[in-house]
Amino acid sequence: MSLRDEVDAIRLGTAWCEASHVVVLRVSGAAAFATLDRVCPAALSLQDTQLRPTVLLREDGTVFADATVARDDERYLLLAEGPTAAELESWLRQHAVGSDLELERLDHSHQVLSLHGPWAWELLAAVLGPDVIGMPYLSFLRCEGGTLCVRAGKTGEYGYELLVPNAELEAVRGELLEHGPRWNLAKVSLEALDHCALENWFFTIRREGAFGLTPLELGLQWRLSPAKDFVGAAAVRARKASGVKTRLTCVLVEGEVSEGAAVLLEGKEIGKVLSAVPSHTLGRWVAAASLELSLAMPGILGLTVDGHAARTTSPPVINNRSLHVSPQRHTWADRESAQFPPLTLGAAG
Amino acid sequence: MNPALMAYLEHRTRLLSRVRRVLIEDLHVQREPDAIDPDAPLFGTGLGLDSVDAVELIVCLETEFAFRLDDAALARSSMRTVNSLVDLVLRKQGGAYVAA
Numbered sequence: 001m002s003l004r005d006e007v008d009a010i011r012l013g014t015a016w017c018e019a020s021h022v023v024v025l026r027v028s029g030a031a032a033f034a035t036l037d038r039v040c041p042a043a044l045s046l047q048d049t050q051l052r053p054t055v056l057l058r059e060d061g062t063v064f065a066d067a068t069v070a071r072d073d074e075r076y077l078l079l080a081e082g083p084t085a086a087e088l089e090s091w092l093r094q095h096a097v098g099s100d101l102e103l104e105r106l107d108h109s110h111q112v113l114s115l116h117g118p119w120a121w122e123l124l125a126a127v128l129g130p131d132v133i134g135m136p137y138l139s140f141l142r143c144e145g146g147t148l149c150v151r152a153g154k155t156g157e158y159g160y161e162l163l164v165p166n167a168e169l170e171a172v173r174g175e176l177l178e179h180g181p182r183w184n185l186a187k188v189s190l191e192a193l194d195h196c197a198l199e200n201w202f203f204t205i206r207r208e209g210a211f212g213l214t215p216l217e218l219g220l221q222w223r224l225s226p227a228k229d230f231v232g233a234a235a236v237r238a239r240k241a242s243g244v245k246t247r248l249t250c251v252l253v254e255g256e257v258s259e260g261a262a263v264l265l266e267g268k269e270i271g272k273v274l275s276a277v278p279s280h281t282l283g284r285w286v287a288a289a290s291l292e293l294s295l296a297m298p299g300i301l302g303l304t305v306d307g308h309a310a311r312t313t314s315p316p317v318i319n320n321r322s323l324h325v326s327p328q329r330h331t332w333a334d335r336e337s338a339q340f341p342p343l344t345l346g347a348a349g
Numbered sequence: 350m351n352p353a354l355m356a357y358l359e360h361r362t363r364l365l366s367r368v369r370r371v372l373i374e375d376l377h378v379q380r381e382p383d384a385i386d387p388d389a390p391l392f393g394t395g396l397g398l399d400s401v402d403a404v405e406l407i408v409c410l411e412t413e414f415a416f417r418l419d420d421a422a423l424a425r426s427s428m429r430t431v432n433s434l435v436d437l438v439l440r441k442q443g444g445a446y447v448a449a
Binding site: 053137138201219220221222224226247248250265266294295297298299300302314315316319323341345 | 350351354357358361362379380381384385386387388389390393394395396422425426429430432433435436439
């Protein structure tokens with residue numbers, strides 16, 4: 001299956017993958033909250049089964065993990081992309097607040113299956129039951145056999161991570177693949193998920209997160225609570241006080257873009273491309289570029305990248321089908337008769 | 350830098366400031382203006398607005414910028430980030446969405 005077909009499966013149908021890029025730790029003990037509160041820049045006042053996206057920072061304020069914290073009764077789950085499970089465990093122990101901290105790596109006992117697409121909820125309801133349909137974004141559901149269904153996609157479409165105990169893996173994956181053909185279920189790669197993440201302007205630790213930037217330059221201040229202290233906070237505040245010089249900005253380019261390419265305005269370099277993908281949905285390349293702050297703004301025409309015309313725009317650049325698919329009104333079987341708007345937005349297309 | 354681009358950047362910066370002020374003063378977003386990332390999602394994970402806030406936000410923008418937003422599709426596509434709200438205001442002001 002080509003990357004284009006994989007992206008189409010995510011954008012229009014259902015798609016799955018084995019998500020070994022997501023590491024999961026179960027955090028418990030009397031020091032669990034205090035430790036997570038110390039390392040997570042986001043506020044962690046969570047109700048049971050609620051999730052909160054955050055980032056984990058090094059002491060110098062740069063991002064080393066794209067993380068989500070989930071409250072599981074009196075325990076917490078920490079889902080992270082970036083570090084290995086061993087690195088994450090070691091880092092948490094290094095920053096533990098108190099000695100009563102239990103960390104359980106779930107990579108030995110569970111597998112993560114990832115499901116995406118505007119119709120993913122319907123397929124998943126057939127596998128796990130109808131409660132999936134009513135799940136709010138950023139919550140999880142406890143299912144039979146110990147599987148946890150986490151709703152927290154990063155593609156702009158309905159997205160779920162299934163934390164499946166090893167003993168249940170064959171059964172859950174088997175049911176998924178048995179029901180899947182009714183929804184044209186396709187197996188997709190991490191590259192396809194990251195492609196969709198960039199089109200929808202979700203932060204990706206493997207791409208723009210690999211350049212040693214802080215949340216200030218990455219446009220991720222919304223994942224930081226302004227009122228709390230956390231690992232890396234002093235460095236972030238110092239960087240802010242000294243003046244942020246660049247910000248990640250979405251650039252549409254009329255031709256192939258290489259990562260690291262200079263972004264030129266009137267012949268002068270104003271920034272560099274950190275990551276880019278060819279968006280067949282838009283018919284042009286979508287790039288995340290680090291631009292001079294005064295020019296890190298949508299609507300600037302007349303840019304040149306790798307010799308091609310380019311302009312800045314407001315992301316996300318996709319009019320996601322999932323915004324228009326309602327579990328109360330639509331079904332996969334009736335999708336052809338539904339009137340859905342095009343996947344491109346007027347300004348970006 | 351050409352004067353048209355400079356004027357566009359200045360105008361857009363002013364609009365961004367006003368939209369941020371609406372979010373802080375009317376929608377009670379608990380952040381300093383420069384801590385509201387222009388591409389931050391308005392709802393859910395981002396600034397934490399909800400469906401009730403969405404109605405309030407439209408009313409506040411209509412009042413602040415003196416326009417009417419009757420196009421449901423445009424409203425929906427504009428209610429994603431702070432920058433997409435600024436795009437909406439620019440469009441409603443009849444100015445070019447993009448600068449030359």
